[in-house]
Every structure is written in structure tokens, then in C-alpha cells.
Amino acid sequence: MISELKLQNFRNYSQKKFTFNHKATLILGPNAVGKTNILEAAYLLATGKSFRAEKEIEAIKEGETVGRVVGTTVGDELEVDFDARLRFSKTYKVNGVGKRQADFVGNLFAVLFSPLDLEIIVNGPAVRRRYLDSVLSQVHKDYRIASQVYEKALRQRNRLLYQIRELGIWNQESRKRLEYWNELLITNGKIIHERRKEYLEFLNNLPTRILPISLKYDHSIISSERLEKYAREELAAAATLVGPHRDDFTIGDRGRNQESRELKSFGSRGEQRLAVFAIKLGELEYVREATGQNPVLFLDDIFSELDHTNRHHILEVIPKQQTIMTTTDLHLVEKEYVKHVELIELQ
Numbered sequence: 155m156i157s158e159l160k161l162q163n164f165r166n167y168s169q170k171k172f173t174f175n176h177k178a179t180l181i182l183g184p185n186a187v188g189k190t191n192i193l194e195a196a197y198l199l200a201t202g203k204s205f206r207a208e209k210e211i212e213a214i215k216e217g218e219t220v221g222r223v224v225g226t227t228v229g230d231e232l233e234v235d236f237d238a239r240l241r242f243s244k245t246y247k248v249n250g251v252g253k254r255q256a257d258f259v260g261n262l263f264a265v266l267f268s269p270l271d272l273e274i275i276v277n278g279p280a281v282r283r284r285y286l287d288s289v290l291s292q293v294h295k296d297y298r299i300a301s302q303v304y305e306k307a308l309r310q311r312n313r314l315l316y317q318i319r320e321l322g323i324w325n326q327e328s329r330k331r332l333e334y335w336n337e338l339l340i341t342n343g344k345i346i347h348e349r350r351k352e353y354l355e356f357l358n359n360l361p362t363r364i365l366p367i368s369l370k371y372d373h374s375i376i377s378s379e380r381l382e383k384y385a386r387e388e389l390a391a392a393a394t395l396v397g398p399h400r401d402d403f404t405i406g407d408r409g410r411n412q413e414s415r416e417l418k419s420f421g422s423r424g425e426q427r428l429a430v431f432a433i434k435l436g437e438l439e440y441v442r443e444a445t446g447q448n449p450v451l452f453l454d455d456i457f458s459e460l461d462h463t464n465r466h467h468i469l470e471v472i473p474k475q476q477t478i479m480t481t482t483d484l485h486l487v488e489k490e491y492v493k494h495v496e497l498i499e500l501q
Contacts, residue, residue: 155448156174156313157176158171158174158226159172159195161223162220163215165215166188167215168215175496176476177496178478178479178496179478179496179497180495183482187500189454189455190454192480193266194213196264196450197203197312198223198450199223199261200259200264201259201291202255202258203248205270205286206270210244211242219237225259230249232247232261232262233246233247234258259291260292260293260298263450265441265451265452266454267434268456271430275421282402283399291445293482294444296345297349300345301346303338308394310335313335315391315393316392318349333345339381343376346398347373347398350373353440354369357369360435362435362436364435365428365429365431367407367432368407368408370414372401395476404416404418405429405433428464431460431464440441441473448475449475450476450477452477453479456468456489457479458482465486
């Protein structure tokens with residue numbers, strides 16, 4: 155649970171403090187007033203990353219070189235500092251003590267549902283891999299560490315492949331250097347694969363009234379044998395061609411005959427939205443079960459995306475955990491429910 159959020163030079167805020175109800179808070183205001191910026195900052199405290207910025211230097215207020223996000227949770231003060239004075243850097247603190255990102259993440263658990271989540275279905279594999287990373291890095295420290303080691307090893311291995319190709323040196327020494335990076339990729343790739351497989355199976359087995367979904371994991375196996383098999387192609391491409399960085403999963407609905415229809419190609423826009431809604435409800439359950447804690451639920455202007463029936467489903471979910479949501483139109487939230495929500499109105 156997050157009770158207070160302080161922003162300094164973050165997006166459009168120079169200095170601002172927000173307090174949140176332990177049950178539900180509704181942030182109301184017109185477009186471009188900074189509602190999503192508040193959720194971005196709070197979600198940053200859970201994941202250590204922005205869910206919006208391609209380059210996180212963008213999160214610093216225009217014209218400034220440093221920024222800060224501080225959040226008060228049950229028993230802890232979480233802080234992320236941005237500094238663009240020399241080279242952009244980001245530092246993490248828990249109760250004033252500096253932490254590695256791997257140790258900072260996991261002090262606050264959160265699930266975000268926004269219109270941008272439709273990209274999970276309609277965009278390419280990289281978006282779906284980032285989604286898996288955002289969920290699993292929060293709740294599993296072994297996944298966080300494995301992902302960081304894997305990414306660094308992948309960059310080094312690709313650089314080495316490039317050097318070997320350009321210099322035309324394929325000998326015992328270069329093979330031995332590759333073997334070192336191979337082992338790191340294989341060891342950490344297996345951890346990534348197992349956690350991804352576990353999560354997708356959890357979603358597949360979770361009953362939902364919204365839209366029964368079927369997720370198929372397209373796993374790019376990494377092993378010594380496969381790396382050897384593709385060695386010639388990898389040298390030509392100067393890139394690692396197998397491993398979790400090539401993973402994907404497809405999203406379908408379970409029809410009457412349990413035959414899955416891929417929603418990216420054959421689903422309507424409405425069905426795609428419902429599938430994302432179902433995935434997010436499953437994510438809530440997964441985080442709750444994996445951590446033993448209720449995650450904070452962030453809803454970013456999703457009421458306008460859903461019809462009356464599914465807005466009602468959302469309202470049923472909200473009381474189960476602390477919820478912070480945004481909207482441009484108070485009329486989209488049922489009148490009876492508004493009485494039980496703390497309102498923050500932005501002009």
C-alpha cells in the first residue's frame with residue numbers, strides 16, 4: 155500500500171505531494187493535466203522503471219537536470235532519483251539507504267491497467283516480452299537477477315560475434331571466449347523460461363467470467379546443442395539467434411469447442427480489450443498468490459475503454475486491494491461507488 159507520493163521535477167510537476175486513501179482514490183481531470191504522470195511515478199516505485207518513457211531522461215521536468223520520486227508505504231520510504239547532469243543515471247533508496255535495482259524492486263507490488271495495454275495483443279513480440287518482465291521482475295528476485303545477467307551476457311556475446319566475423323578469426327581461443335558467455339546465457343535463460351512458463355500456465359488455468367483466454371508460449375530454447383547448431387548463422391548475423399530474448403506468446407480466446415482463435419489477427423477491438431482485461435485480472439491474482447500481499451491496482455483512464463457491463467466488473471475488483479485510478483469524466487464511474495472513493499481533482 156502507498157499512502158503518500160512526493161514528486162520533484164517529475165514530468166509536469168516541480169514540487170507536489172499526493173496522499174492516497176488506503177482503499178480507493180480517484181484522480182479526476184482533463185487530458186494533459188498530469189493524471190497519468192502520478193500513476194507513472196507510483197508504479198516506478200514498484201518496478202524501478204517507467205511504463206511510458208522510451209528514455210527515462212524524459213521523466214525529468216523540462217529544463218531541469220535532476221528529479222525525484224518518493225513514496226511512503228507501510229513501514230518504508232522508497233525513493234528513485236534521476237540525474238542528467240553528466241550522464242543520465244538513476245539511483246534507488248529504501249529508508250535513505252542506497253539499493254541495487256534488484257533489491258529495490260519488491261518493496262511495493264503493483265498492477266497497472268491502461269489503454270496502452272492493448273499493445274500486448276496488437277504489437278510485436280518485444281512488447282509481450284516486456285510485459286512478462288514487468289510482472290515477473292516484481293515478484294521474483296531470481297528472475298530480476300537472471301534477466302539482468304542475461305541481458306549483459308547477450309550484449310557481450312553479440313559484440314564478440316561481431317568481432318570474430320569482422321576479423322575473420324574462428325579458432326580455439328574465440329570458441330573458448332564464446333563458451334563463457336554461452337554458459338551465462340544458458341544458466342540464466344533457463345530461470346527466465348521457467349518463470350515465464352509458470353506465469354502463462356497460471357493465466358491459462360485461471361477461470362474468468364470476462365473472456366476465457368488461451369495463451370500459447372512460443373519458447374526459444376537455449377542450450378549448448380542449439381547454440382552449436384546455429385553457430386554459422388550467428389556468426390554471419392553477428393547476433394545470438396536463440397534464447398528468451400526471442401520468446402513470444404500468442405493470445406486467443408477459448409471457443410465453445412476449446413479451439414483457440416488468435417485475437418491479434420481475428421479478434422475484434424472489443425474482444426482484444428476484454429482479453430487484456432482478463433490478463434490483468436489474472437495478473438492481480440498471480441501477484442497476490444506469489445507474494446502473499448495485495449498489490450496496489452492502478453487504473454489509468456480505462457473506464458472510457460469498457461462498456462457498462464465490464465466497468466461494473468472493474469468496480470467489483472476495486473475493493474479487493476488499494477486502488478488508484480484516473481478518469482476525465484466522473485460520470486463514467488457509478489454514482490453509488492463515487493461516495494466511497496477519495497477524490498483528487500486536477501485543474
